[in-house]
Amino acid sequence: MDVKSIKEEKAEVEIWQYVFGFTPMAVVKCAIELEIADAVESRGGAVSLPDLASAVACSPSALGRIMRYLTHRGFFELHESTNQYSNTPLSLLILKSGANSLAPLLVMEASPTMLAPWHGLGARASRDGSSGFKAAHGEEIWEFGSQNPAQSKLFNDGMASHARRAVSEIVERYGGVFEGIGSLVDVGGGDGTALRCIVEACPWIRGINYDLPHVVSAAQQRQGVEHVAGDMFEHVPKADAAFIMWVLHDWSDDECVQILTKCREAVPKEPGKVIIAEAVIFEGEEDKYRDVKLALGVAMLSHTDKGKEIGLLKSGIS
Ligand SMILES: C[S@@+](CC[C@H](N)C(=O)[O-])C[C@H]1O[C@@H](n2cnc3c(N)ncnc32)[C@H](O)[C@@H]1O
Numbered sequence: 001m002d003v004k005s006i007k008e009e010k011a012e013v014e015i016w017q018y019v020f021g022f023t024p025m026a027v028v029k030c031a032i033e034l035e036i037a038d039a040v041e042s043r044g045g046a047v048s049l050p051d052l053a054s055a056v057a058c059s060p061s062a063l064g065r066i067m068r069y070l071t072h073r074g075f076f077e078l079h080e081s082t083n084q085y086s087n088t089p090l091s092l093l094i095l096k097s098g099a100n101s102l103a104p105l106l107v108m109e110a111s112p113t114m115l116a117p118w119h120g121l122g123a124r125a126s127r128d129g130s131s132g133f134k135a136a137h138g139e140e141i142w143e144f145g146s147q148n149p150a151q152s153k154l155f156n157d158g159m160a161s162h163a164r165r166a167v168s169e170i171v172e173r174y175g176g177v178f179e180g181i182g183s184l185v186d187v188g189g190g191d192g193t194a195l196r197c198i199v200e201a202c203p204w205i206r207g208i209n210y211d212l213p214h215v216v217s218a219a220q221q222r223q224g225v226e227h228v229a230g231d232m233f234e235h236v237p238k239a240d241a242a243f244i245m246w247v248l249h250d251w252s253d254d255e256c257v258q259i260l261t262k263c264r265e266a267v268p269k270e271p272g273k274v275i276i277a278e279a280v281i282f283e284g285e286e287d288k289y290r291d292v293k294l295a296l297g298v299a300m301l302s303h304t305d306k307g308k309e310i311g312l313l314k315s316g317i318s
Pocket of ligand 1 (some may be wrong): 109142159160162163187188189190191205210212213230231232233244245246247250
């Protein structure tokens with residue numbers, strides 16, 4: 001077979017992944033909503049289809065099709081000898097209440113509100129600089145959140161589930177960056193989860209979680225963390241250092257300069273530490289997260305007016 005026909009044959013199969021491309025997200029969301037992974041755990045880690053169906057109140061026939069798809073994708077394992085399902089490392093990441101779970105982020109991204117702007121991606125691309133979220137909902141994402149507490153909670157819970165994992169990785173890999181810091185302001189810190197995790201790992205730090213009024217007013221009190229409401233374009237509370245995660249990617253280069261200028265004003269000249277956590281797309285380098293980072297890059301196009309992920313070319317930042 002020549003190379004062209006091998007490629008054509010591959011394409012014939014591959015195109016179907018796009019025709020039904022929404023399926024994995026929808027089925028995993030369904031598994032989260034039905035709490036299937038939790039039901040398996042709470043029944044001793046192994047459960048038959050009829051028992052699982054009764055535990056999650058589903059028809060065995062419908063659930064059987066969902067489980068067949070999920071096991072095929074690596075969520076859950078069906079043991080032939082016992083005809084029982086068990087969890088896998090992947091399905092354990094969608095536990096309702098797991099500390100390591102990304103379920104809240106998936107449920108947020110799969111919500112009708114967050115999916116709507118994707119339907120206008122073409123229009124968004126043809127008028128660069130306008131917001132896909134605003135086109136879909138009439139206002140930008142943060143204004144929308146301030147008017148819709150349920151959506152704001154969904155968003156903040158999703159961010160918190162990512163923050164728990166990200167901070168544990170940051171502390172493990174780059175923990176030294178927090179040494180010698182007495183107070184730390186988390187700029188656009190959401191519900192304070194990231195800062196709480198930092199303070200837990202570095203108890204000498206006094207945390208100031210800084211976000212918009214509707215976000216901090218709904219946030220839980222957290223030990224070692226003070227919530228402060230405000231607008232980072234106007235002011236950032238003073239602290240020994242500033243931390244800013246997954247915020248700059250929502251804004252244009254000029255807006256990033258404004259935010260970083262306010263961070264700079266908030267911290268002492270020496271050591272003048274502003275700690276930035278963002279996804280970086282390294283061009284021309286092997287990266288197991290490349291696909292996700294590229295998707296995140298398009299998500300910023302869909303959900304913001306000028307936000308983007310940082311691309312690091314050999315020749316500099318793009
Ligand atoms: C993508 S979320 C990141 C949340 C958090 N840093 C994290 O990584 O989990 C961006 C955050 O920026 C906040 N934000 C947006 N505009 C803001 C502003 N003008 N002043 C302060 N915070 C703002 C949002 O409310 C939201 O919590």
